[in-house]
């Protein structure tokens with residue numbers, strides 16, 4: 001029996017105050033500070049890769065507000081602890097709430113205070129209150145986003161260790177220099193790990209993206225039940241909560257709410273080795289992140305002797321040169337936590353471990369911490385853990401643990417999908433790929449298959465694109481690739497088509513989703529594969545050829561999906577000048593040409609009975625329907641229209657395809 005709750009370190013990452021408005025980050029931080037957990041056992045670390053005084057300012061102001069907000073939430077047992085969500089709700093619909101006059105009074109005060117806070121942050125973002133970079137802000141003077149020393153600020157410290165006070169709140173902007181690789185989010189997570197290791201060294205760490213607020217105030221307790229309650233430690237290296245989104249657009253027009261994905265894939269692999277680590281809403285054991293193997297395994301970790309003790313000289317190379325950090329890591333690997341009485345006493349060392357050269361000649365990013373080498377550092381890191389034989393656990397309490405914001409609009413969705421496809425392919429071609437893990441280490445075979453299913457997205461895009469061209473080709477050349485309607489063999493493709501789609505539809509019905517949601521997801525899958533995944537493939541090819549590096553492009557976050565469009569236009573596909581829209585436009589134009597040549601009777605005569613038939617026509621019409629958002633985009637205005645340069649490029653490519661069809665049919 002565990003009698004005392006263990007400490008938990010909470011990490012929030014943010015990277016860009018434009019794409020990730022500080023008010024969103026602030027809400028996430030507030031919701032986490034207010035969870036039902038003894039405050040002296042929690043520490044909240046915010047990593048700011050944007051090195052933004054605005055983010056820091058917002059957090060300072062949020063800390064003042066937290067002094068009112070956190071006691072208010074706990075006193076009245078508020079369910080929604082991210083203030084923007086709470087105040088967006090209708091008071092009467094919030095169930096189980098106190099209706100007393102006292103409560104109403106407190107709520108109104110809180111609402112005023114929150115409005116003041118958001119106004120301050122808003123004014124500061126608009127630049128209407130100029131920052132003079134003095135006092136607390138002096139550290140930000142003469143800094144550039146990618147060229148600055150580390151800035152670490154203790155915003156709140158729970159000095160007395162009081163359970164009802166506020167958790168520690170620490171701001172970290174790690175050192176960055178133009179020529180030093182910083183490894184994007186993975187690099188940020190590793191700095192968070194080291195800094196927290198020195199300050200609080202909790203045995204469990206929760207990490208969330210800046211837009212993922214805690215929606216279930218008991219989530220830390222839920223997760224700890226799983227982490228502490230499993231019989232064998234190896235059965236629970238981490239606890240992953242599904243990614244769920246707030247204010248999701250109806251029927252998921254951008255196909256990125258991933259409900260069915262998490263319900264089926266997420267839950268499905270729970271029976272094998274557990275869910276993939278998906279980057280946010282995840283509780284890790286610190287020692288697992290430090291590279292340890294399950295204890296009942298022959299320990300292969302060179303840093304551990306047979307009885308689990310650490311050999312000093314190995315540790316030096318593995319964990320870097322800070323003695324204090326090595327000691328804290330040794331404690332963590334043995335399952336102990338040690339926290340400082342006074343956080344500021346560690347400030348000097350903390351700057352050392354947050355410097356951009358600290359990881360030289362160490363195992364950070366290779367064997368320890370978040371893994372480098374993929375823009376989906378989450379999958380790579382989770383895979384590395386499961387490769388050692390660890391299992392993971394899925395946690396989906398009701399109400400959902402965390403809620404984030406799904407990108408809305410075409411460009412943001414494509415950026416995200418392109419990054420995922422890139423990162424996943426990077427994992428597939430790396431030395432840490434699941435096939436190696438299954439053949440030579442401890443990854444289960446079926447888990448390997450699940451990973452492969454995920455990792456091949458970018459590869460799939462190429463054959464999928466070519467397949468999508470076949471029906472158009474057949475129509476234009478008056479040939480066929482499917483059996484004719486009267487042939488008995490035509491039952492086979494027809495049956496596959498029907499059964500596959502019915503099965504998918506069934507998954508949506510089982511998850512209480514609409515038929516429209518199924519269709520939107522289906523067609524977005526086609527669009528994403530053609531547009532975003534193919535570019536992911538390209539970026540990995542360029543990386544393998546040594547021509548360019550892959551980058552982590554941050555997705556734009558909005559507090560509410562409905563902020564800048566009228567409700568009629570909500571969910572309508574948007575475009576920008578990005579080349580990702582060219583392949584989709586090309587494909588659509590080719591199919592439209594095919595339809596036109598058929599309708600106008602411009603096709604060559606087919607020999608005997610070999611012309612194209614119903615099958616080809618169905619496929620072409622299906623493709624045009626899938627690319628319907630692009631069809632509307634051809635005629636749309638502003639962000640709803642495909643830019644004319646993109647249409648031009650698409651038209652040129654489509655002409656090439658049509659020309660090739662012509663010459664192959666006449667030859």
Ligand SMILES: O=c1ccn([C@@H]2O[C@H](COP(=O)(O)OP(=O)(O)O[C@H]3O[C@H](CO)[C@@H](O)[C@H](O)[C@H]3O)[C@@H](O)[C@H]2O)c(=O)[nH]1
Pocket residue numbers: 012013014015016020047049183184185188208209210211278279280375376377378416419420423552553554555556
């Ligand atoms: O250089 C960087 C880039 C990103 N981030 C943070 O990483 C998080 C995720 O970025 P986001 O643009 O929101 O990506 P998503 O595609 O929404 O994120 C999913 O996919 C990512 C991997 O591609 C994972 O890292 C995320 O946890 C997962 O939620 C955000 O908090 C960012 O602030 C950094 O800290 N530093």
Ligand SMILES: [Mn+2]
Pocket residue numbers: 209211404405555
């Ligand atoms: Mn995100």
